[in-house]
């Protein structure tokens with residue numbers, strides 16, 4: 313049986329990890345990066361020294377700065393930051409084959425136009441079949457061959473199944489879904505809540521507070537998801553609860569580590585450590601979406617207020633604890 317051909321857009325940590333997954337059982341997986349110097353460094357060292365030092369590119373992975381590398385690919389994995397997705401999708405349009413699957417692997421919401429990634433792709437790539445891959449999966453873990461499972465959603469179940477088959481390995485196990493929006497909401501929101509969890513850790517509020525915060529974050533995530541039409545089983549699954557638990561519980565998460573530094577007193581502008589923290593880009597648009605849907609998200613709002621310097625971490629903690637007592641929901 314011939315395997316679907318796969319190309320990867322974006323050669324950061326997650327792009328490299330997914331290219332290595334795709335390389336299993338394939339002889340060539342083009343890996344596109346927008347920066348020619350980065351491509352040269354990948355070719356020379358056969359690893360992403362900045363984001364995944366010591367973890368080599370699989371032999372089949374071919375770095376390139378030429379977007380035409382996606383011509384003929386049946387599956388394209390889009391692994392660039394969420395705020396760059398529109399530009400990359402637009403640039404890919406002349407090269408993408410009709411009916412190719414365009415799998416969104418970024419976790420975020422477009423700030424300027426308040427769009428989910430699947431909406432961005434529908435607007436920019438009318439010939440594509442959009443899909444979303446999300447779930448608990450640190451790039452370094454996946455690159456090391458440590459096991460995990462993720463959700464892979466496409467509108468047609470048959471395509472979701474085909475994508476799962478194309479991307480599954482002995483240690484990387486995708487579960488299929490047709491709930492793209494549900495998968496996207498979980499992936500975008502968990503980054504914002506991971507910042508909150510990091511702050512609680514940085515402030516040394518204790519393990520009980522940590523668990524309470526995760527549970528109340530999940531309540532906010534499900535409230536928004538249901539209001540926007542996501543399915544409960546998606547929100548409770550790998551891309552929702554699964555990724556929330558991972559990212560809110562580990563300093564390996566860049567969003568959590570960012571929150572930790574904020575909790576220890578760093579200013580928002582200095583707290584990323586030069587790393588991509590998608591939650592910082594998503595917090596405000598997530599809160600705006602929730603308000604538009606009439607959904608209360610006090611933890612997400614607190615993160616947004618702290619990032620915009622409207623509130624200190626301590627004042628936000630006090631405000632959350634002083635909210636009127638209510639039924640659990």
Ligand SMILES: NC(=O)C1=CN([C@@H]2O[C@H](COP(=O)(O)OP(=O)(O)OC[C@H]3O[C@@H](n4cnc5c(N)ncnc54)[C@H](O)[C@@H]3O)[C@@H](O)[C@H]2O)C=CC1
Pocket residue numbers: 322323324325326327345346347363391392393394396399400417418419420449450451452587588590
């Ligand atoms: N690192 C991880 O463990 C995981 C990351 N993700 C998601 O994948 C997405 C990408 O994250 P990472 O690869 O980890 O980030 P990264 O910071 O390691 O890499 C991002 C890459 O995108 C490139 N880039 C930046 N702006 C660009 C533009 N305008 N056009 C094209 N390329 C551009 C950068 O040069 C860099 O190589 C994010 O949305 C993240 O939430 C999802 C699951 C796991």
Ligand SMILES: O=C(CO)COP(=O)(O)O
Pocket residue numbers: 419447448449450451503506555558559564565566567568588589590
């Ligand atoms: O999404 C991730 C793991 O599933 C990676 O999380 P961070 O972007 O917070 O590092």
